[in-house]
Amino acid sequence: MPHKSKQDEIIICRCEEVTLGEIREWIEKGYDTFDELKRVLRVGMGPCQGRGCRDLVLREISRISGMKISEIPPGRFRPPSKPVKLGVLAKGGDDE
Amino acid sequence: MTDKQKLFNSGILTEERPGAVSPPRDLWENKKNGLVIIECPQRIPCNPCHTSCPTGAVVPFDDINDQPQIDYSKCTGCARCVAVCPGLACFVVDLTWGDESRALMKLPYEMLPSPEEGRQVDCLNREGNVVAKGTIVRVTEPMHDKTKVVQVEVPKDLVMDIRAIKVV
Amino acid sequence: MKLIEEHPILDFKHGKRVTFSFDGRQLEGYEGEPIAAALHANGVKVYRETPVRKQPRGFFCAIGKCSSCFMVVDGVPNVRTCITPLKEGMHVETQRGKGVIPAITDKGKR
């Protein structure tokens, strides 16, 4: 496609503002796991940690690569699963 | 897919289906206080119509997914099932009400504005089209849980079409 | 306010009515209810602007899971307004970009 279509501009990762067009482009370059796309696009690295976009990305990988969703590595999950202010962490746990 | 199937697939009863039960006409014509009609054409895990029926007219289920079967000799038109059904699939129709041209329907209602006795309402068919005007005769709340059973006087020839009211 | 005055099934028991500021405007809401709900009742739907594309974001999941409703509350960015209770005198601001993390102080300690 010569120009960017409306489809390409659809936001897939609401946190990191990654579009469907970008995801398709990188999958076609062979980045066909969630973690690989995360490294190049930051998809799923925002504060929601991929809760909103993981399904959509896996579906897109499956559509383009022909792999079943169950065969695509869904990526690593690390704490914290919600943003925590560093100051709160620095105060470190409770003393109760 | 036929048009009838399309309608049914979107929630409109289009023809006789298993689970869509209406009373035998001869019994119905003379039954004071009315008899129940049930439109529950799908096997789903649900049985409050049976467990709330005080006379055993909704016969016991072998399996919780069974569709309700009615022993019409036992139905008194009390409308407890109308009030309790989570799918609002039960209605009572009293054909002995009023003159030749009128009948009384007992319909579930969980909307605003509040229904009041004597008030005119729009009678809606299964697609939500206004098919007649009706008059509210009585409002009860059998389960005391805000689901009202509204008794509405309606044209007798439309009792198999009217399935909801809109208080206007 | 876009409140449901009458409901056929529910009775709403609202808390104390409080005043808070949104981008300098004085608005009213109910204490203890989520900031996002109070804003919505005041017709405010845009809660932040994204860093790169400057797109609006608002409410989405309402259960603290999606990050769409982040705002700056009393100077602190990235507050999940859908599950943060409203208090009298709160300063709520549209978050532009990622927000600036304030210096660590004991102000936030309870």
Place this chain on the structure above:
Amino acid sequence: MRETDVMVIGGGPAGLSAAAEAASFGCDVTLVESDLALGGQLIKQTHKFFGSKDERAGTRGFKISELLLEELSGYGNVKTYTNCTATGYYPEDGVVTCVRAEDEYFKIKPKKIVMATGAQERLIPFPNNHLPGVYGAGAVQTLMNVYGVKPGDKVLMVGAGNIGLIVSYQLIQAGVQVAGIVEAMDKVGGYWVHAAKVRRLGVPIYLRHTIVEAIGEQYVTGAVIQEIDERFQPQGERKSLDVDIICMAVGLSPTCELLWQAGCEMVFVPELCGYVAQRDRNMRTSHKDIWVAGDAAGIEEASSAMVEGRIAGVSTARALGRGTHE
């Protein structure tokens, strides 16, 4: 560091049931809930539940939540924290980290954990799906049924599963107009009776249709829907709807981050709507100290969530050697 016999993460139908059950066997229980109130999705459900009497059929969801909370309040050995999110599980020492409100951080070391973290709303890709006014069905329910705020004036519902149908009915109860329901399949996915309820109030259900675009600059001012073919590709005439809310009811995904973090064996089960923890009949995962219940174990209904919660609660108590009532 805080300690507890059983930590329950999530205070919805599954978590409350698990907590009550474990507490009834004398376990000391700590329950954390990220929301401001306990009850999870139950507190937003104004409709009556299906099922049998034992599963409280014919009772409205929010009433069921009240009954569960009443049961829980009878136990002195349960601590509950609302507005408190479990943010991490550290497999090396079995510690769970929690943040209460935005600024109190604590660690807790439970002997056993029940993960009842629920689910999150799915989205489908369409232009402008990021606009404010595109809301998850659960969010719309929260606004109107918990906080009494009208979400908008006119809604397009996307999805005719039970959630889409039930929430459409609830929107009408709240005085919001439902412009229509679009459903990609050729029949409603939810119970037929739920569809009949909204149809007779005049709500059109567009089968084999999808949303193709949200309209608006700062927030939603309209939506475009279109018929789709067998390959789910839009075709034919585009229909514009003048709506200010687009309500997404296209499914849920289990919330499983903590289970992944804990190294539980995860399996992809399409019927349960995504990755879920492998578990035995007692809801115990491959990790000997971790159980799972409710939507986090696979998307089902609140009724099954409550049953799973009870099973998990009993099973944790047993594992702690307290499996019988005195």
